[in-house]
Amino acid sequence: MSTIAVRAARLRSGLVLPYAEAGHPEGVPVVFVHGLADSWWTFEPLLRRLPAALRGYAPTQRGHGDAERPPDGYGPRDFAGDLVEFLDAVGVRRAVLVGASSGGVAARLVAGSHPDRVAGLVLAGVPAVLADKPGAKALREKVQGLVDPVPRAFVEERLSGLTARPPGRGLLATLAEENLKVPARVWRETVRGLLETDLAATLRGILVPTLVLWGDADGILPRADQQRILDTVLGARFVVYEGAGHALYWEEPERLVLDVAAFAAEVLPDRPGP
Structure with a gap:
C-alpha cells in the first residue's frame, strides 16, 4: 500500500489548495481531479493502491473540502485554470490527468487548451453533456434552496445514488463529511457553472490520448452520453466496468488503478523526469 502525504500548494493567484500525494517520487505524474462537492479523499482508495511506477497528486478544488473559498469563480474554466497553476506549483511539467465525474470537465478543458502539459486524459464517469439530464436539472433545483449548514440528509441522499454497490462504510462516512464542508453558495455556483457551460464544446479540440471509463450500471450517464465523447474525441478508447455505477472509482479502485497505470x-x- 502506498503512503499518502497531505500538503498545500499555493497557486500563482494566491489561492491555497490542499492536495494528497502518493506513489514513487520518480513515477509517472498522474493528477486526479475530483467532481462536485468532493475533495482529495475521493481518491484515497486509489492513492493507497498506486504502484511504484506512478506518482499521484490529488488536489482539493477551490471551495471544496479544506481548500480556500474565494467569493466567486466556480465555473469549469475557473477550476481548469487552477489545475494548470497547480501543475506549476508542484513542479509537474507534463502529467496524465484523471477526471472523475464532473471533475473530468476541468481536466478535458486543460487537455484541450494546454496539450503540452497533458500526456494523456482519463475520463471516469464523466458526462459529455449535463443540461439534457433530468437528474442534473433536479439537482439544480435542490441546490437553489440550500442554506448553511447544508443538511446531512441532502448529502447522504446524493451520495447513495452514485454507486451500484455501496462502498465501504468508512469511506462513505468520510465522503459525507467532506461534502458537508462545501458551503451552500459553492454548491449553487458550481452546479450553475456546469449547466450553463457548453459542455459539448469542451470536448472539441482534444488531441491527447484519451481513455473513457464507464460503469454500465451508471444511473446518471447513459451509454449514449459516453458515445458522444467517443464520437467527438479522436481515437478515444472505451472501457466498460460491468456492474459498476457512476462512481466506479469507489467501487473498483484496484481495477481502475491498473487501467490508469497501463495507460500512463x-x-x-521511460519518462526522463517530472
Missing part, C-alpha cells in the same frame, strides 16, 4: 505507461514511457 503507454503515453509517458
Whole structure:
C-alpha cells in the first residue's frame, strides 16, 4: 500500500489548495481531479493502491473540502485554470490527468487548451453533456434552496445514488463529511457553472490520448452520453466496468488503478523526469 502525504500548494493567484500525494517520487505524474462537492479523499482508495511506477497528486478544488473559498469563480474554466497553476506549483511539467465525474470537465478543458502539459486524459464517469439530464436539472433545483449548514440528509441522499454497490462504510462516512464542508453558495455556483457551460464544446479540440471509463450500471450517464465523447474525441478508447455505477472509482479502485497505470505507461514511457 502506498503512503499518502497531505500538503498545500499555493497557486500563482494566491489561492491555497490542499492536495494528497502518493506513489514513487520518480513515477509517472498522474493528477486526479475530483467532481462536485468532493475533495482529495475521493481518491484515497486509489492513492493507497498506486504502484511504484506512478506518482499521484490529488488536489482539493477551490471551495471544496479544506481548500480556500474565494467569493466567486466556480465555473469549469475557473477550476481548469487552477489545475494548470497547480501543475506549476508542484513542479509537474507534463502529467496524465484523471477526471472523475464532473471533475473530468476541468481536466478535458486543460487537455484541450494546454496539450503540452497533458500526456494523456482519463475520463471516469464523466458526462459529455449535463443540461439534457433530468437528474442534473433536479439537482439544480435542490441546490437553489440550500442554506448553511447544508443538511446531512441532502448529502447522504446524493451520495447513495452514485454507486451500484455501496462502498465501504468508512469511506462513505468520510465522503459525507467532506461534502458537508462545501458551503451552500459553492454548491449553487458550481452546479450553475456546469449547466450553463457548453459542455459539448469542451470536448472539441482534444488531441491527447484519451481513455473513457464507464460503469454500465451508471444511473446518471447513459451509454449514449459516453458515445458522444467517443464520437467527438479522436481515437478515444472505451472501457466498460460491468456492474459498476457512476462512481466506479469507489467501487473498483484496484481495477481502475491498473487501467490508469497501463495507460500512463503507454503515453509517458521511460519518462526522463517530472
